[in-house]
Structures are given as structure tokens and as C-alpha cells.
Amino acid sequence: MSPSNLTQKQSSKRKTQDKASSTRKKAKIQHHTVEDLPWKTVKRPIEAGLDGDDGILELEEIDGVEVVYEDTEGGRVARFNIVKQDVTPDDEEPSPGTDEQQPEIVLHETAPLHEEIVQPFNSEQLLPEWHKYLLHPQLLRAIHTKGFLSPTPIQAASLPVALADRDVVGVAQTGSGKTLAYGLPILQYILSQPRPAPGIKRRVRALILAPTRELALQVSSHLNALLNPIDTIKGKDSEESSKALENAGKHKGKNGKGKAQDNVESKAQPKKSPPHVSVAAIVGGMSAQKQRRILDRGVDVLVATPGRLWDIMEADDNLSKEIKQLRFLVLDEADRMIEAGHFAELENILRLTLRESKEDQIQTEFDGQSGDEEEDSKEGIKDGLQTFVFSATLSKDLQRNVKRRSRPKSTGKYRKRDEKPASTLDDLLLRLDFRDPDPMVIDLSPVGGVVSTLKEAKIECLSADKDVYLYYFLLRYPGKSLVFLSSIDGIRRLMPLTELLGLKAFPLHSQLEQRQRLKNLDRFTNTPNSILLATDIAARGLDIPAVDHVIHYQIPRSADSYVHRNGRTARAMRKGFSMLMCAPDERRVVRALLGNLGRQDSDIPEVSVEHSLLDKLKYRVQLARKIEMTHHKIKKANHERNWMREAAEAMEIELDSDYISDDNEDKPSNQKRKAKDAKNAALKAELKQLLSQPLVARGVLAKYITSGSRPIVDDLISGDSNEMMVGLRKEEAGSNLVALKKKKKPPVEKEYEEWGGIDISEG
Numbered sequence: 086m087s088p089s090n091l092t093q094k095q096s097s098k099r100k101t102q103d104k105a106s107s108t109r110k111k112a113k114i115q116h117h118t119v120e121d122l123p124w125k126t127v128k129r130p131i132e133a134g135l136d137g138d139d140g141i142l143e144l145e146e147i148d149g150v151e152v153v154y155e156d157t158e159g160g161r162v163a164r165f166n167i168v169k170q171d172v173t174p175d176d177e178e179p180s181p182g183t184d185e186q187q188p189e190i191v192l193h194e195t196a197p198l199h200e201e202i203v204q205p206f207n208s209e210q211l212l213p214e215w216h217k218y219l220l221h222p223q224l225l226r227a228i229h230t231k232g233f234l235s236p237t238p239i240q241a242a243s244l245p246v247a248l249a250d251r252d253v254v255g256v257a258q259t260g261s262g263k264t265l266a267y268g269l270p271i272l273q274y275i276l277s278q279p280r281p282a283p284g285i286k287r288r289v290r291a292l293i294l295a296p297t298r299e300l301a302l303q304v305s306s307h308l309n310a311l312l313n314p315i316d317t318i319k320g321k322d323s324e325e326s327s328k329a330l331e332n333a334g335k336h337k338g339k340n341g342k343g344k345a346q347d348n349v350e351s352k353a354q355p356k357k358s359p360p361h362v363s364v365a366a367i368v369g370g371m372s373a374q375k376q377r378r379i380l381d382r383g384v385d386v387l388v389a390t391p392g393r394l395w396d397i398m399e400a401d402d403n404l405s406k407e408i409k410q411l412r413f414l415v416l417d418e419a420d421r422m423i424e425a426g427h428f429a430e431l432e433n434i435l436r437l438t439l440r441e442s443k444e445d446q447i448q449t450e451f452d453g454q455s456g457d458e459e460e461d462s463k464e465g466i467k468d469g470l471q472t473f474v475f476s477a478t479l480s481k482d483l484q485r486n487v488k489r490r491s492r493p494k495s496t497g498k499y500r501k502r503d504e505k506p507a508s509t510l511d512d513l514l515l516r517l518d519f520r521d522p523d524p525m526v527i528d529l530s531p532v533g534g535v536v537s538t539l540k541e542a543k544i545e546c547l548s549a550d551k552d553v554y555l556y557y558f559l560l561r562y563p564g565k566s567l568v569f570l571s572s573i574d575g576i577r578r579l580m581p582l583t584e585l586l587g588l589k590a591f592p593l594h595s596q597l598e599q600r601q602r603l604k605n606l607d608r609f610t611n612t613p614n615s616i617l618l619a620t621d622i623a624a625r626g627l628d629i630p631a632v633d634h635v636i637h638y639q640i641p642r643s644a645d646s647y648v649h650r651n652g653r654t655a656r657a658m659r660k661g662f663s664m665l666m667c668a669p670d671e672r673r674v675v676r677a678l679l680g681n682l683g684r685q686d687s688d689i690p691e692v693s694v695e696h697s698l699l700d701k702l703k704y705r706v707q708l709a710r711k712i713e714m715t716h717h718k719i720k721k722a723n724h725e726r727n728w729m730r731e732a733a734e735a736m737e738i739e740l741d742s743d744y745i746s747d748d749n750e751d752k753p754s755n756q757k758r759k760a761k762d763a764k765n766a767a768l769k770a771e772l773k774q775l776l777s778q779p780l781v782a783r784g785v786l787a788k789y790i791t792s793g794s795r796p797i798v799d800d801l802i803s804g805d806s807n808e809m810m811v812g813l814r815k816e817e818a819g820s821n822l823v824a825l826k827k828k829k830k831p832p833v834e835k836e837y838e839e840w841g842g843i844d845i846s847e848g
């Protein structure tokens with residue numbers, strides 16, 4: 086890294102620092118390497134034009150560093166000097182002329198610049214619903230700022246238990262606030278401990294494991310938002326936050342306090358000191374070196390995906406030691422973790438959290454619990470580890486098994502270290518060494534897995550017609566739509582089609598670089614009426630604000646997947662809509678999938694479709710497909726020609742002149758290509774022209790709005806007509822459904838018990 090990597094902010098700081106340092110006589114200068122410097126993460130300055138990223142995922146900056154150039158034998162090198170001022174107790178700016186009395190320059194930033202002054206928070210008055218939990222004022226202030234007036238049901242059920250040091254297995258519907266259900270007790274614990282002493286490295290006290298990178302990053306940002314609510318509100322995820330601020334303002338108004346009070350409180354925050362709690366995410370796809378540096382600096386709450394964490398742990402004994410002494414272990418979306426292909430890493434990490442005596446004693450069977458074992462477990466609680474397992478989908482059987490699980494018996498069967506990892510969630514839970522003899526299982530999952538604010542529907546059509554129906558739906562019901570496919574190829578095929586049809590779509594799948602994944606999520610979040618074409622990596626846990634529709638373009642591979650995909654909409658009691666696109670050969674699987682949720686396929690009504698418009702859209706889609714196919718052929722031919730040229734160069738072979746020059750007008754291949762280009766240009770022009778024309782439903786006379794079998798005058802006057810489809814009213818998805826007749830016979834249960842989902846892996 087060179088000094089040019091210091092951020093812009095840093096360079097201006099450097100100038101100030103230069104000036105300041107020249108006046109401070111007692112300054113001691115210490116030389117450091119880049120790696121030693123106290124880097125800290127700052128928000129990406131999107132508004133400053135860096136949103137193009139250019140390989141930058143996050144920025145870091147350093148306070149109080151001088152860059153000094155030194156001429157050495159090996160040339161000019163940069164030296165980094167950490168120069169830190171000790172701040173007067175009240176943290177006031179030094180008054181002019183007192184520079185001579187500014188003596189201290191300290192080596193590292195770990196020393197707090199302030200003793201923490203915790204401003205009390207009147208929760209009894211401002212957050213009566215939260216008062217009884219006696220949360221730390223910092224947390225209460227954040228909850229208030231976010232406008233969370235009362236805990237969600239899962240929070241209300243799990244907080245008293247978790248705050249009383251008990252283990253919790255929590256099952257609650259998607260979008261019901263599970264992150265804070267486990268996050269608040271963790272932050273409460275750490276905030277109530279003394280701040281780390283100056284120079285003492287923090288050790289990891291809470292480990293939160295999540296199945297996907299996006300979810301891990303989201304969890305860490307949710308927790309950070311609780312610790313720095315003001316920063317977060319200024320940040321880019323502002324839609325929800327500004328609403329929250331508005332709510333908070335309203336709420337305060339009711340209680341006779343206004344914004345002024347809040348300002349006083351925020352001003353009273355210490356200006357700059359190391360945070361009391363540091364939360365960091367360790368995920369794949371980002372610089373491992375940087376993540377190691379963060380860990381070396383010390384982290385209290387570590388949110389990680391098992392794969393990357395295990396990679397780092399293998400090279401870092403200290404981290405393994407810290408994991409052995411955890412105070413909190415959380416498995417978020419535990420059931421997905423065993424699907425995601427990093428079960429071996431997960432198992433290795435979990436092994437470190439077992440009590441010493443159990444290291445090699447992982448039981449493979451469920452057994453009853455003896456009195457002795459209970460005694461042991463009670464002792465175990467004293468050694469401190471609290472375990473939380475949360476998901477929207479944990480089977481009832483599994484929850485019972487958690488209750489029935491036992492400590493290993495001396496005569497029992499134990500799994501050896503080198504045995505193959507198990508593949509079921511039952512096994513995973515057995516690998517957890519709950520210190521609580523009776524972990525609290527809280528199951529608030531709704532019947533049939535459906536959130537009460539979600540409307541479900543389906544469209545039955547041929548596989549080949551799914552593109553047209555999707556296009557119809559997206560035009561008919563504008564909004565933010567998350568479209569799930571089970572293969573990356575499917576997304577690659579749909580992306581150019583949506584673009585040609587003038588839709589704003591972004592892809593999300595595992596073969597995209599991490600920075601591209603995050604960027605696309607960000608764009609989807611911030612673009613109205615946009616579409617995210619995603620595989621199941623987006624199915625779990627992602628809290629994307631205001632997703633209006635979830636569309637299962639390809640059917641989910643299990644009942645759980647159906648529930649989690651649907652859970653990206655209708656979150657936090659908002660309305661949402663989900664639509665299954667079901668081809669004839671998928672019906673059997675859909676029946677089985679719904680059967681697993683205790684439902685019938687006739688429970689799900691059909692979306693009514695205006696067939697006259699569908700035909701018009703079909704022609705547009707056909708044109709787009711043709712254009713794309715020609716593009717594809719041209720691209721393929723170019724690729725092949727370039728490959729031939731490169732191969733010939735490498736082998737020093739002369740190629741036929743056809744391959745060497747594109748300029749030869751007379752060559753038949755060039756003529757063919759030109760003809761193709763012309764044909765493609767004509768197709769594009771035709772599509773463009775079609776896209777510019779309004780779509781008019783049958784029976785509508787666009788020129789005579791008061792006549793025809795469907796006069797549209799009233800809708801036009803009231804502003805109720807659909808913007809894209811003349812003759813149809815502006816309606817929300819789900820307001821126009823066709824109920825199906827219930828079947829008399831319930832589905833045969835045996836079939837569902839045995840059905841384990843289809844194995845469609847990404848790609």
C-alpha cells in the first residue's frame with residue numbers, strides 16, 4: 086500500500102496535523118508500518134462520486150498520522166508517524182495560544198479519550214413497552230430513534246429469557262425482528278461490562294454465524310445501527326430510517342419532548358473515542374488481509390460466515406482461543422447453514438465451543454436426560470456460554486429433539502473427529518453444547534408458514550410462457566419485485582431480455598464478485614420499480630426495504646425455501662405479495678411442497694390475466710429473444726475468431742486471410758455478418774417502436790374514451806388507470822385473484838413425509 090491509498094479525508098488531516106505537530110514541543114514521533122496503523126472503517130462517500138467503487142468495498146481512514154518521506158539507499162520511502170493528542174478532560178478545542186501546553190502524543194488509539202458518560206434515558210415515559218427489560222440507555226436511545234415503539238412478539242418472548250442468561254431456540258416468521266431478539270441481549274451484556282482498558286486488546290465475546298455473506302453483513306450493520314443510530318440514519322439506508330426518525334419525532338411530541346432534546350443528547354455523545362462495543366463482519370469475497378487486521382485490533386461481536394471464519398482461524402491460534410472462551414454463540418438461519426455447503430467448517434468451529442471434556446464426545450443419538458447430566462449442565466451455565474439458535478423454519482421434531490437432547494453418556498456412541506460430518510439439522514443441534522439444561526424453545530411460527538400480511542397467488546402456464554407472464558405481471562403491477570430462479574443460467578438468460586424490454590433488472594447470484602453482489606443489492610434497494618433476479622442466496626434473512634412482490638419464477642426446492650423466499654416481502658407487519666409460476670410438470674412438486682406446510686394447492690388463488698394484452702406482450706418477448714439470440718451468435722463468432730487468432734499467434738502459425746482482416750468487403754463471411762447486423766438493427770427498431778406504443782386492452786377505444794365496451798374516461802379522470810396498460814385499473818397485486826375450488830380429499834400424507842425437495846444446486 087502506498088500513501089496514495091490514504092483517503093482524501095486523511096490527506097487533509099495530514100496537513101492539519103503537520104501544522105499542529107510543529108507547535109507541540111513534547112511530541113514524540115513513533116515510526117510505524119502500514120499494517121500497524123490504527124485503521125478504522127468509514128462509510129463510502131457515495132455522494133462524493135465514489136459509488137462506482139472501482140474495486141473499493143469499504144474505505145478505511147486513520148486519525149492522527151503523519152506521512153513523512155525519507156531518502157534512503159533504496160530510494161525515497163514513506164514513513165507513517167502516529168501522533169495522537171491527549172485531549173483535555175472536557176474535550177474542548179485548545180484555546181488559541183495554548184499550544185505550548187498541549188503535551189501528550191501517545192502511541193496507539195486504544196486509550197479512550199473520554200471516560201464514558203452514559204446519558205440516562207427515560208424509557209418509562211418514552212418507551213414504556215421496552216421499560217421492563219432495563220436495557221442500556223444507549224440501546225434504548227437507538228430503539229427510540231428507530232421508532233420501534235414496542236418489541237415484536239419474538240423479541241417480547243425471548244428477551245426476558247435471554248437476558249436471564251438462558252439459552253434460546255427461537256422460531257418466528259420471516260421479518261419479525263429475530264436479529265434484535267438475539268442482538269439486544271448480546272449488546273446489553275457487553276455495554277454493561279467495563280470498556281476495555283487502554284492497550285488491552287478486546288477479545289471476541291459473541292460469535293454470530295450466518296449462512297450467506299449478505300446476511301452476515303446485514304446483521305453486523307443492524308447491530309452497528311443500534312450502537313450508532315445517528316450515523317446510520319445519515320447513511321444510505323435512509324428510507325426506513327427517516328421514517329423511523331419521523332415516528333420517533335411524533336412519539337416524542339406525544340410525550341412533550343421535541344427534537345431539541347434529541348439534539349442535546351446527540352451532542353452530549355463523546356466526540357471520538359474507541360467504541361464501547363466493536364462489531365465486525367468476516368465474510369468471503371472481501372480482503373482476508375483486511376479482515377485479519379480488524380481481528381488483530383480486537384472485536385467484541387464477530388458476525389461471520391463459517392467458511393471464511395474457519396480459513397482465518399486455521400492460521401490464527403489466538404482467534405481459536407478466543408472462540409473457546411465465547412460468552413455468546415448464535416446460529417442465525419441455522420437450518421440454511423447445513424445446506425450451504427460449509428457444514429464441515431461449521432462443525433469445526435462449533436467443536437471449539439464444546440466444554441473441554443466433551444471435545445471428542447459428540448453424540449449421534451438422542452437419549453433421555455439423567456439427573457447427573459442436569460447437574461453437570463447447571464454447572465456449565467456458570468462457565469458462561471449462552472447459545473441462541475434462530476430461524477423462521479425449524480421443524481417441530483427438531484424443536485422436540487432440542488428439548489430431549491442429553492449430555493453424552495460415558496458408554497454412548499461418540500463421533501470421532503475424522504468421521505464424516507452429519508448432514509441434518511438434528512445433528513447440527515447435537516453439536517451445540519447448550520450449557521442450559523433446558524434451553525427455551527420459543528415457537529411463534531405461523532400456521533402454514535404464511536405471514537398474516539402476505540398475499541399468495543400463482544400463475545399456471547407452460548414453462549416456455551413464463552417470460553411473457555412475468556413481463557405481464559411486472560407491467561401490470563409496478564413495484565419492487567424480487568424474482569427467484571433456481572439456476573444462474575436462468576438469470577443470465579433473463580437479464581438481457583429484461584434489458585431489451587426496458588425493465589430495470591439487477592442480477593444476484595454466487596458467481597458474481599462480492600462487490601458486484603452488494604452493489605446490485607444496493608441498486609435494487611434504491612431504484613423504484615426495479616427487479617432483482619436472484620438465486621436462493623437472496624432467500625434467507627435479507628432485509629431489503631419495501632420489496633412489494635416475490636415471484637417464484639422457478640419453484641422453490643423445499644417448503645422452507647418457499648417460506649424464506651416469501652419472507653423477503655411482508656416484513657415487519659408490512660403488506661406483501663408472492664406469486665408462484667407453476668408449469669404443468671411442476672404441479673406435483675408444488676402440491677408436495679404445500680403439503681409439507683399442511684396446505685393444499687387450491688389454497689393459493691390464481692392471478693387473473695388480461696389475455697388480449699398477453700398476446701401483444703408475447704410478440705415483444707419473441708422479438709427480444711430473437712435480438713438476443715443474434716447478439717449471442719455474433720458474440721460467439723467474435724469470440725471464436727479472437728481465440729483462433731490468439732492460438733495461432735502463440736503457435737506462430739499463419740491464419741487464412743479471412744481470420745486476419747475484418748475489412749475485406751468481398752468475403753462472403755463478412756457479407757453474412759453485415760446482413761445479420763442489419764437484420765438485428767431492424768428487429769431492434771421494431772421492438773423500440775412497439776415499446777413506445779401504449780398497450781390497449783380489448784374493448785377500449787383509446788381515441789374515444791367515453792365509448793367502446795370499456796370506456797376509460799372515469800379511470801382517467803380519477804387517476805385510477807394503469808400507466809402501462811390502457812383499459813386496466815391501477816391495482817395492487819393480489820387485489821384481483823381468482824379463488825380455486827377446494828379439493829375434497831386432503832393430500833396423502835405419506836408422499837409429503839418422504840419428499841425431501843428437489844436437488845437443484847446453483848448453476
Ligand SMILES: Nc1ncnc2c1ncn2[C@@H]1O[C@H](COP(=O)(O)OP(=O)(O)OP(=O)(O)O)[C@@H](O)[C@H]1O
Nearest residue numbers: 233235236237259260261262263264477626628657
Ligand atoms: N421492535 C421492532 N419494531 C419495529 N420494527 C422492528 C423491530 N425490530 C426489528 N424491526 C425491523 O423489522 C425488520 C425485520 O427484522 P429482522 O431482519 O431482524 O427480521 P428476521 O425475523 O430476522 O427476518 P428473517 O427471518 O427473514 O431473517 C427490520 O427492518 C428491523 O429493523
